[in-house]
Amino acid sequence: MATNNGLFISLEGIDGSGKSTQARQLAEWFRSLGRDPVLTREPGGAPGAEDIRRLLVEGDPNRWSPETEILLFTAARRDHLESTIRPALKAGRDVITDRFADSTRVYQGATRGDLRNIVDQIHATTIGVEPDLTLILDMDPAISLSRGLARGSGEDRFEEFGLPFQQALRRGFQDLAAAEPERCHLIDADADPDRVAARIRDVVQTRL
Template identity: 50%
Template sequence: MPRGRFLSLEGGEGAGKSTQARALAAALREHGVEAVVTREPGGSPGAEAIRALLLEGEPGRWSARAETLLFAAARADHVEKVIRPALYAGHWVICDRFVDSTRAYQGVAGGIDDADVLALHAFGSEGLLPDRTFLLTVAPEVGAARATERDRGATDRFASRDAAFHVAVAAAFATFEGRAEGSPERFRRIDASQPPEQVTAAMLHDMADWLP
């Protein structure tokens, strides 16, 4: 059976990644594609346990170095237990965040060297990268407003960080286009300030040559 496609959705807070992951899966199913929606941190029982450690508590609960290690551990379990089996079964996997979030949040914004993030990824997840990564972009202030409305005051450790941190994260994602390790074609920028259905349509259009 042919290997399935691996898609990731990336972007800052409030970019609409979770909503778009579900919408994209529904659209793919209309094309006859079996799609699995998952998320990071999390996606497998072990990774979900680590998710609680990462998202709960005060912003300073973990250093960027400790966060990087926790994310790498969660991702290793997620890849082993969920992502690779689904791909080998011929399913398409849509992941709400993947290693590029660690590169942006803990790497650029947190001060961890990108080479160290990728070395951990090479060891823990055997260097697995998505076939296509959609960067959903909105202005940081728009994303912050969306996240506040979405969370209704119950923000996690990352969403509650100051505006300068989120500006740094947005800038980090912008630097990844064109310099993905050996695969600059992996990234596609999508304007997430558009109506949701137009965002979904833009992603589908970008994958037209892959669809049955």
């Protein structure tokens, strides 16, 4: 999402790869530079989107079909865009989001069926923007899955699909990084969190 105002950054990756932690650290670094970032997440990031989040991340893994998930995620994303992202960028603030459209491209578009074309068509029609920079945290799925389940957050619907699903997600994100190297940067998230944060800062610094 090219803008003359704030910088729009998304963090992506499989469940338990450390996105939330790294998003918080990145926001803290921005503040240390005198910037005023908005730290947000998907699904969620706005009142209506948070309501939809509960439908998506809680409950039985087979609660929704992939097609229904695409529509729910997109509805939440539209509210997020209208209520949080666009106003912040227009005000000159940076936006750092834990997930954006790439998660739908991988989770529903590539992993739960051959639905990428549907995801892209709906995205183009209803969202129509991309982050300026996407950081994809790449981690061993077995480690990330154990982390995610250990949290016991109650928001583990996708973790419940098991290790093969997480392995397929990893391949999907790696393919995405290879297909869009200008926007997407693959970050080794198996490293110590401080080293991961340092690598993220190095990449982001080139865009400031």
